[in-house]
Amino acid sequence: MPKITVSVQRRASDQDARSFETHEVELSDKASVLDALFALQRGPCPDLAFRFSCRVGMCGSCAMVVNGREQLTCSVLVKDIGNTLRIEPLRNLPVKRDLAVDMKPFFAAYQRTLPNFTPRDDLDPSDFYRLPLDSKEWKAMSHQPQCIDCGACYSACTLVTLHPRYVGPMALHRALNLIVDPRDKSRSERLNLVTGEAGAFRCHTLGNCRDVCPRGISPTHSIERLKRLAVWEPFRKMFARIFPA
Amino acid sequence: MSNQLSTDILILGTGGAGLMAALHAFWRDPALDITLVSKGGLGKSGCTRMVQGGYNAVLDAKDSIQAHFEDTVKGGAFLNDQELAMTLVEDSPRIVRELENRIGCLFDRAADGRIHQKAFAGQSFDRTVHVGDLTGIEIMSRLRDQIFATGIRCLEYTRGLELLTSADGQRVVGAVLLDIQSGKFITVKSKAVMLCTGAGPLMYQRSACAQEKAMDGVAMAYRAGANLMDMEMVQFHPTGMVVPGSRLNGALLEEGLRGAGAHLFNGQGERFMQRYDPEKMERSTRDRVSRASYMEVTAGRGTANGGVWIDVSHLGAEFVEKNFTGMRDRCLRIGFDLAREKVEVCPTAHFNMGGIRINRDGFTNLEGLFAAGEDSAGVHGANRLGGNGVAESTVFGARAGDAVAGWVKNRKHGEVQATQVTDATETAGNFLTPHSESPWPLRDELGRVMWERAGIVRSGEKLKQALNEIADLKQRLEKVSTPGGREFNLTWQQALDMRNMLTASELIARSALMREDSRGAHYREDFTNTDHANWLKNIYASRDGDGAKLWTEPVKLTKLQP
Ligand SMILES: Cc1cc2nc3c(=O)[nH]c(=O)nc-3n(C[C@H](O)[C@H](O)[C@H](O)COP(=O)(O)OP(=O)(O)OC[C@H]3O[C@@H](n4cnc5c(N)ncnc54)[C@H](O)[C@@H]3O)c2cc1C
Numbered sequence: 001m002p003k004i005t006v007s008v009q010r011r012a013s014d015q016d017a018r019s020f021e022t023h024e025v026e027l028s029d030k031a032s033v034l035d036a037l038f039a040l041q042r043g044p045c046p047d048l049a050f051r052f053s054c055r056v057g058m059c060g061s062c063a064m065v066v067n068g069r070e071q072l073t074c075s076v077l078v079k080d081i082g083n084t085l086r087i088e089p090l091r092n093l094p095v096k097r098d099l100a101v102d103m104k105p106f107f108a109a110y111q112r113t114l115p116n117f118t119p120r121d122d123l124d125p126s127d128f129y130r131l132p133l134d135s136k137e138w139k140a141m142s143h144q145p146q147c148i149d150c151g152a153c154y155s156a157c158t159l160v161t162l163h164p165r166y167v168g169p170m171a172l173h174r175a176l177n178l179i180v181d182p183r184d185k186s187r188s189e190r191l192n193l194v195t196g197e198a199g200a201f202r203c204h205t206l207g208n209c210r211d212v213c214p215r216g217i218s219p220t221h222s223i224e225r226l227k228r229l230a231v232w233e234p235f236r237k238m239f240a241r242i243f244p245a
Numbered sequence: 246m247s248n249q250l251s252t253d254i255l256i257l258g259t260g261g262a263g264l265m266a267a268l269h270a271f272w273r274d275p276a277l278d279i280t281l282v283s284k285g286g287l288g289k290s291g292c293t294r295m296v297q298g299g300y301n302a303v304l305d306a307k308d309s310i311q312a313h314f315e316d317t318v319k320g321g322a323f324l325n326d327q328e329l330a331m332t333l334v335e336d337s338p339r340i341v342r343e344l345e346n347r348i349g350c351l352f353d354r355a356a357d358g359r360i361h362q363k364a365f366a367g368q369s370f371d372r373t374v375h376v377g378d379l380t381g382i383e384i385m386s387r388l389r390d391q392i393f394a395t396g397i398r399c400l401e402y403t404r405g406l407e408l409l410t411s412a413d414g415q416r417v418v419g420a421v422l423l424d425i426q427s428g429k430f431i432t433v434k435s436k437a438v439m440l441c442t443g444a445g446p447l448m449y450q451r452s453a454c455a456q457e458k459a460m461d462g463v464a465m466a467y468r469a470g471a472n473l474m475d476m477e478m479v480q481f482h483p484t485g486m487v488v489p490g491s492r493l494n495g496a497l498l499e500e501g502l503r504g505a506g507a508h509l510f511n512g513q514g515e516r517f518m519q520r521y522d523p524e525k526m527e528r529s530t531r532d533r534v535s536r537a538s539y540m541e542v543t544a545g546r547g548t549a550n551g552g553v554w555i556d557v558s559h560l561g562a563e564f565v566e567k568n569f570t571g572m573r574d575r576c577l578r579i580g581f582d583l584a585r586e587k588v589e590v591c592p593t594a595h596f597n598m599g600g601i602r603i604n605r606d607g608f609t610n611l612e613g614l615f616a617a618g619e620d621s622a623g624v625h626g627a628n629r630l631g632g633n634g635v636a637e638s639t640v641f642g643a644r645a646g647d648a649v650a651g652w653v654k655n656r657k658h659g660e661v662q663a664t665q666v667t668d669a670t671e672t673a674g675n676f677l678t679p680h681s682e683s684p685w686p687l688r689d690e691l692g693r694v695m696w697e698r699a700g701i702v703r704s705g706e707k708l709k710q711a712l713n714e715i716a717d718l719k720q721r722l723e724k725v726s727t728p729g730g731r732e733f734n735l736t737w738q739q740a741l742d743m744r745n746m747l748t749a750s751e752l753i754a755r756s757a758l759m760r761e762d763s764r765g766a767h768y769r770e771d772f773t774n775t776d777h778a779n780w781l782k783n784i785y786a787s788r789d790g791d792g793a794k795l796w797t798e799p800v801k802l803t804k805l806q807p
């Protein structure tokens with residue numbers, strides 16, 4: 001494989017000025033973008049800061065902006081991007097150093113949406129909730145791939161940039177998952193939380209999140225469902241009052 | 246120069262063991278001050294996150310605790326601590342249901358809506374609970390959500406550096422940490438410290454594990470005076486990917502492939518397992534399949550890149566696409582379609598069966614020191630079954646969490662010895678003063694030494710050579726310097742990792758040299774038999790001044806005899 005030109009953003013902190021450092025590296029044809037960073041680390045940039053753990057696309061630590069687009073760097077091959085790489089940290093999050101952002105605001109937004117499972121009181125702890133694959137409950141659930149909380153969608157979302165209070169696509173996608181989970185008891189509370197000012201109705205359906213998600217999730221689709229559920233919720237409640245289960 | 250923190254329970258590591266321990270301690274007593282420390286991100290680091298195939302638990306009326314226990318102990322070549330193995334199989338049904346019903350994981354269902362359990366190699370019953378072929382994402386994400394809900398303090402991108410002990414060395418009183426991002430040290434005073442750093446055989450040139458792991462917990466415990474056991478027992482998984490020139494090299498293709506009926510072929514197209522285990526063939530245990538592949542390659546019957554082939558295409562493309570989506574994606578990325586063609590694989594270092602000696606509730610021989618998960622030893626004996634790893638980390642994490650919450654009650658903090666803090670920070674800081682060597686070539690060298698001499702096929706000769714080379718590398722490490730500052734300097738972290746990996750490598754090689762038989766993952770070409778008469782013994786190690794002392798103790802065969 002020919003030599004690759006890699007430019008990486010260097011920045012001591014969020015306050016510091018951005019600068020780019022450019023090097024040529026030699027890589028195998030199976031090298032990922034993360035491998036390119038390892039090559040820099042062993043060569044000209046021993047103190048380059050970036051995040052990774054699993055290197056197999058499961059931990060979601062290594063998302064960055066590569067040639068202008070969010071990528072999971074361990075899971076995309078250099079040869080599929082080109083001979084020149086320009087690597088920057090994720091957007092919409094403060095930079096810790098170089099290519100590593102501070103994920104705290106991302107998870108703080110997530111935590112505002114009651115992301116933890118709250119078991120229904122009548123769940124049988126000695127069994128697994130029955131979910132036949134042809135049941136209505138099963139079909140109503142979200143069957144998208146698993147989210148790895150990489151933050152790519154948060155970085156790509158224009159509405160997050162414009163409205164820092166907006167919880168963003170990943171948090172809303174998680175909320176939908178729980179809201180349609182028949183084992184969880186906080187449906188109404190959660191629906192309230194995520195359909196307010198900072199929630200689903202903030203989304204303008206631009207679809208950036210769907211375009212960049214390395215797991216092939218469409219948060220856009222989940223957010224659309226949340227909007228519909230919110231609209232129907234008063235009727236559902238009334239119905240439940242008239243015909244208790 | 247170092248920040249101070251005082252807490253009741255300090256848990257190092259945020260994999261399955263660490264997070265379960267924290268939750269259980271919190272549930273026991275929400276008033277406790279608990280501090281979690283993670284070398285990576287909360288829920289985003291370690292191997293539990295990478296669990297593919299799934300979680301073993303006896304849930305079906307046709308399965309039995311006794312059957313799972315026997316699989317575990319036979320799989321472990323009778324080296325297991327049978328108390329610990331029984332605890333694993335007895336507790337795992339309850340804990341996997343807790344993961345589902347309380348923590349919120351949603352495991353895969355069969356068509357009728359009941360829990361689905363899939364086949365794993367080396368087991369008498371299909372008992373592996375899973376979420377497709379990427380189970381760890383679900384387990385870790387949901388555990389993290391619950392941790393968020395408790396408000397437990399978590400220091401991310403912070404590493405445990407050294408344990409602190411009382412003046413007489415008998416009690417652990419805290420630890421020195423290093424905040425990787427700021428480069429600042431933190432001295433923590435804690436009533437109890439729990440090690441859940443997930444060990445990790447990353448000293449081998451091919452390893453499947455999370456990249457930040459470096460035997461930190463085991464090495465820290467050893468330096469503090471804890472008893473270690475079975476250090477020679479390193480598991481090699483037979484189906485690591487072959488991706489020259491990438492860190493993906495050694496990444497895993499999951500066990501379920503062999504469970505589902507994968508075939509393995511050597512470079513000449515023979516199903517070579519015929520030669521090694523004609524009865525179980527590819528569904529034989531990991532140690533046998535790894536050794537067989539290794540021997541095929543050494544005998545010149547490997548692929549061009551020194552591997553063998555795994556083939557699942559005969560199971561039908563649709564079946565593979567549906568059941569092994571994650572694995573197929575992983576292969577597609579490097580240009581192979583697992584559903585339609587064979588893929589090159591080679592054994593890869595995967596798991597440490599050995600580690601810190603614990604009892605059923607995570608107590609160690611040092612007062613105030615607890616351990617759980619891969620950092621500990623005894624559950625798996627000489628070989629771990631697929632699906633017993635995440636079960637171990639969650640079961641024993643939960644137990645240790647419950648136990649430590651009770652233990653710290655009515656206990657006071659011990660006295661921190663200032664000299665120990667200074668020693669720890671100076672040893673670490675030394676790598677920042679200019680010397681001559683870079684840690685990277687040392688890492689490569691260690692990877693080669695361990696792979697060739699203390700790996701899948703060992704001998705007295707090779708192990709002695711390994712020990713010489715390790716001693717040499719230890720000296721060279723003293724001259725290592727890491728350019729750049731203190732802040733978020735990953736090359737500095739690498740030097741600190743090397744220190745722990747060298748300590749552990751030496752213990753692995755020494756224990757392997759001592760064990761003059763072949764058993765489970767440990768294979769000596771100069772002692773090929775499993776010698777029950779002389780070697781139904783665990784090898785222990787602990788620090789003795791600057792060196793290590795090793796001794797053996799017979800395995801207590803309380804429940805099952807060979
Ligand atoms: C690719 C792969 C697939 C696997 N698949 C399966 C499977 O299908 N079924 C199964 O049962 N088992 C499987 N295992 C094994 C399983 O992952 C382990 O047995 C288990 O998850 C270990 O859990 P743990 O909590 O002990 O450690 P880990 O989950 O590895 O967590 C270790 C934690 O400690 C942190 N840490 C490390 N050093 C320090 C330090 N110095 N200070 C602070 N924190 C530190 C790490 O960052 C991490 O957070 C697999 C392992 C791998 C590598």
Ligand code: SF4
Nearest residue numbers: 147148150151153213
């Ligand atoms: S939804 Fe996709 S892009 Fe967003 S955090 Fe999850 S995996 Fe990443």
Ligand code: FES
Nearest residue numbers: 055059060062074
């Ligand atoms: S390193 Fe884990 S997803 Fe890339």
